[in-house]
Every structure is written in C-alpha cells, then in structure tokens.
Amino acid sequence: xxxxxxxxxxxxxxxxxxxxxxxxxxxxxxxxxxxxxxxxxxxxxxxxxxxxxxxxxxxxxxxxxxxxxxxxxxxxxxxxxxxxxxxxxxxxxxxxxxxxxxxxxxxxxxxxxxxxxxxxxxxxxxxxxxxxxxxxxxxxxxxxxxxxxxxxxxxxxxxxxxxxxxxxxxxxxxxxxxxxxxxxxxx
Amino acid sequence: xxxxxxxxxxxxxxxxxxxxxxxxxxxxxxxxxxxxxxxxxxxxxxxxxxxxxxxxxxxxxxxxxxxxxxxxxxxxxxxxxxxxxxxxxxxxxxxxxxxxxxxxxxxxxxxxxxxxxxxxxxxxxxxxxxxxxxxxxxxxxxxxxxxxxxxxxxxxxxxxxxxxxxxxxxxxxxxxxxxxxxxxxxxxxxxxxxxxxxxxxxxxxxxxxxxxxxxxxxxxxxxxxxxxxxxxxxxxxxxxxxxxx
Numbered sequence: 001x002x003x004x005x006x007x008x009x010x011x012x013x014x015x016x017x018x019x020x021x022x023x024x025x026x027x028x029x030x031x032x033x034x035x036x037x038x039x040x041x042x043x044x045x046x047x048x049x050x051x052x053x054x055x056x057x058x059x060x061x062x063x064x065x066x067x068x069x070x071x072x073x074x075x076x077x078x079x080x081x082x083x084x085x086x087x088x089x090x091x092x093x094x095x096x097x098x099x100x101x102x103x104x105x106x107x108x109x110x111x112x113x114x115x116x117x118x119x120x121x122x123x124x125x126x127x128x129x130x131x132x133x134x135x136x137x138x139x140x141x142x143x144x145x146x147x148x149x150x151x152x153x154x155x156x157x158x159x160x161x162x163x164x165x166x167x168x169x170x171x172x173x174x175x176x177x178x179x180x181x182x183x184x185x186x187x
Numbered sequence: 188x189x190x191x192x193x194x195x196x197x198x199x200x201x202x203x204x205x206x207x208x209x210x211x212x213x214x215x216x217x218x219x220x221x222x223x224x225x226x227x228x229x230x231x232x233x234x235x236x237x238x239x240x241x242x243x244x245x246x247x248x249x250x251x252x253x254x255x256x257x258x259x260x261x262x263x264x265x266x267x268x269x270x271x272x273x274x275x276x277x278x279x280x281x282x283x284x285x286x287x288x289x290x291x292x293x294x295x296x297x298x299x300x301x302x303x304x305x306x307x308x309x310x311x312x313x314x315x316x317x318x319x320x321x322x323x324x325x326x327x328x329x330x331x332x333x334x335x336x337x338x339x340x341x342x343x344x345x346x347x348x349x350x351x352x353x354x355x356x357x358x359x360x361x362x363x364x365x366x367x368x369x370x371x372x373x374x375x376x377x378x379x380x381x382x383x384x385x386x387x388x389x390x391x392x393x394x395x396x397x398x399x400x401x402x403x404x405x406x407x408x409x410x411x412x413x414x415x416x417x418x419x420x421x422x423x424x425x426x427x428x429x430x431x432x
Contacts, residue, residue: 037247
C-alpha cells in the first residue's frame with residue numbers, strides 16, 4: 001500500500017531506494033510491495049490494457065533499480081520520482097510503433113475506468129485539494145487538455161483530434177494552463 | 188533557441204513534466220537537463236505540483252506474476268543462504284509497512300544480533316547517506332539514528348584497510364561546502380557511536396564523506412583521499428516538509 005499522505009512513508013521509500021542503489025535486491029522487492037498497486041493504477045490509466053500495463057510495470061521497477069544511485073532528495077519525493085518513471089515508461093510504450101496504430105482502436109478492458117473525473121478527489125488530501133482548486137480556475141478547455149495529456153498520455157495532436165479543436169489552440173491552452181497552474185500552486 | 192530565457196524554460200519544464208513534450212524535443216530537453224541543475228529543479232517543481240493527479244489514480248493490485256518476473260530478472264541472490272541482516276525481505280517489508288514505526292521495526296527485527304539495543308527508547312532513523320566512489324558507483328550507506336546517537340555503516344564491499352592508513356568520516360558543511368572532520372572509522376566497524384558534537388555536525392551536513400588517510404595525519408581536509416561521498420538526507424525534516432499542506 002502506498003501512503004503518500006503519511007510522512008514517514010517517504011522516509012521508508014527513500015531508504016529502500018538507497019538500498020537499491022547498493023544493489024540490495026530484497027529492497028527492490030520491498031519497494032515493489034510498497035508501491036506497485038499505486039504505480040500499476042497509474043500506468044493502467046494511461047495504457048488501458050492490463051497486459052501492456054503489466055509489461056510496463058516490470059519495466060518501471062527495472063528502471064528504478066538501474067537509476068536508484070542517481071536518486072536524491074533534489075529529484076523530489078520518492079513517490080513522485082517513481083510516478084514520473086511510471087508515466088514516462090507508459091508514454092514511451094504508447095509511442096512504440098507496434099502499439100501506436102492499435103492503441104485507440106482496440107476496445108478497452110471492461111473493468112478499467114475510461115472516464116475522468118479530474119476533481120474527484122478534491123475532498124481528500126491537502127495537495128490534491130490545492131491542485132483541484134487551481135484546476136478549477138482554468139478554462140474548461142485548458143483543464144480538459146491538461147488532464148487528457150497527464151492521465152491518458154495523449155499528445156497535443158491526439159487531444160486536438162479527439163476534441164475537434166485546432167492543434168494551435170490546444171497547444172496554447174496547455175501552455176497557458178500550465179502557466180496559470182504554476183502561478184496558483186506557487187504564488 | 189535561447190534556453191536561458193526564463194519564460195521558455197518554464198514552458199518547456201512544464202510541458203516535460205506534463206508529458207506533452209515528445210520525440211526529439213523531449214530528448215533534446217533531457218540532454219539540456221543533464222547539465223542544468225536549475226532546470227532540473229524547475230521540472231521537479233512542476234512534477235511535484237502535478238503529482239497529486241497521479242497519486243489520485245486508484246490502487247490496483249498487479250497480478251503476482253509481475254512480481255515474480257521482476258524477482259527472476261534481478262534477484263539471483265534471493266534464494267542464497269546466509270543473507271546479511273539488511274538483505275532480509277522481512278526487514279524491508281517491515282520498514283515499508285510499519286507506518287511510522289519503521290525504526291522500531293528495525294530494532295525488533297535486527298534485535299540483539301546487531302544493534303544490541305533491546306531496551307532503548309524508540310529509535311529514529313534521522314539521516315541517510317548513500318555514498319558513491321569517484322566513478323559514481325554507490326559503495327556505502329550510512330544511517331544515523333538517535334536514541335542513542337549512532338551511525339550504522341553498510342558497505343557494499345569491504346572498505347580497504349591498508350597498513351598505516353585509517354578511514355575517516357567527514358561532513359561537508361551545507362553553508363560553506365567545506366569538509367569537516369567527524370571521527371575515525373575503526374576497521375570493520377558496523378556501528379559507530381556518535382557524541383553530541385558529532386550529531387550537531389550531522390545537522391549541518393550537506394554531504395557525508397569517507398576518506399582514507401595516513402594514520403595520525405593532521406590534515407584539515409580529506410583532499411584527494413576521498414573514497415566515498417554522497418548527499419546527506421535529513422529524513423525528519425523531509426517528512427515534516429512532506430506533511431505540509
């Protein structure tokens with residue numbers, strides 16, 4: 001179980017990552033036990049296919065294993081570091097030539113969430129609340145584009161095609177939306 | 188393109204963190220980040236700001252086969268006997284799951300075998316450093332506990348014990364960046380008791396250093412004799428920062 005809202009969880013994870021840097025294989029498995037449910041949820045939301053998500057999840061931990069010695073506190077909270085690895089690997093996977101063509105045409109796995117409720121968790125967690133408040137301040141189009149890219153790994157081009165907006169408009173919405181988010185999160 | 192333009196840097200960092208920067212542009216940006224600490228920091232800030240979105244993803248338990256495949260890929264030593272105490276999986280499961288009591292779990296699991304601290308008050312792991320050699324290969328983990336103050340030393344490889352030489356522990360001061368001697372490290376030592384003064388030094392440490400120098404040397408700095416160096420992380424401070432709304 002991942003407990004990002006529990007302060008000591010960050011310390012636990014940092015120690016495990018440090019042990020991975022020392023090539024302690026058991027620490028990697030402990031890190032997996034502590035975080036895999038969250039990271040699997042993240043990659044599954046982007047990939048929408050369980051068999052792809054399984055492949056990517058394994059790859060995420062191998063990447064963390066290889067990069068553990070480069071991790072330090074300046075790279076952010078340990079869970080953020082892992083989430084970024086997971087998102088990047090999932091997005092890279094989607095970009096793979098063998099999957100790009102089939103990605104949007106296959107039916108989704110039935111049990112997976114296929115819709116987004118970006119403000120769903122506004123009631124939980126201070127960080128999420130703050131982010132949700134900032135997201136509310138964006139224009140609908142800005143918010144929608146940003147969430148589609150973040151949650152589902154769409155490119156701006158894909159967002160433009162799916163939402164039938166000009167590509168330039170989508171790029172502008174994303175750029176300005178990010179700028180407003182930053183100003184709101186870090187006034 | 189002028190990558191020193193603050194507006195452009197912010198836009199690129201945001202796009203990278205969001206995931207909308209793709210292809211050659213993404214690769215180019217990653218190369219830029221390699222030599223630009225300020226840019227990396229900017230990206231981390233965006234990633235931290237956006238992270239709650241990912242954290243909000245529902246937990247989904249992956250099938251057990253994924254863990255098994257991972258273990259098969261990286262854990263040839265798992266089934267070997269005589270694992271060292273810090274390699275035992277139960278220890279790390281305990282650390283990960285103890286929800287704030289991981290230091291107690293460490294004491295409970297390790298017990299009298301290593302720490303011999305059966306009756307100590309709740310111990311806290313306060314500082315951690317993973318030290319790497321000159322080739323940037325991690326070699327030593329240093330874990331500093333309070334109650335009582337002590338430093339545990341876990342070396343990936345046995346540190347060299349050359350005749351006429353001794354190992355020394357230093358901090359690198361976070362304000363001045365200068366090394367400051369803390370203590371000699373007895374050969375083969377796994378636990379080094381720390382006095383109040385040494386603990387205060389850790390509080391000021393940006394990095395931890397282990398050097399190997401001539402016995403009796405009065406050198407005020409490790410100079411070229413540094414074996415390992417790594418960032419010193421204050422976990423308590425970090426935890427407090429993480430808890431801030």
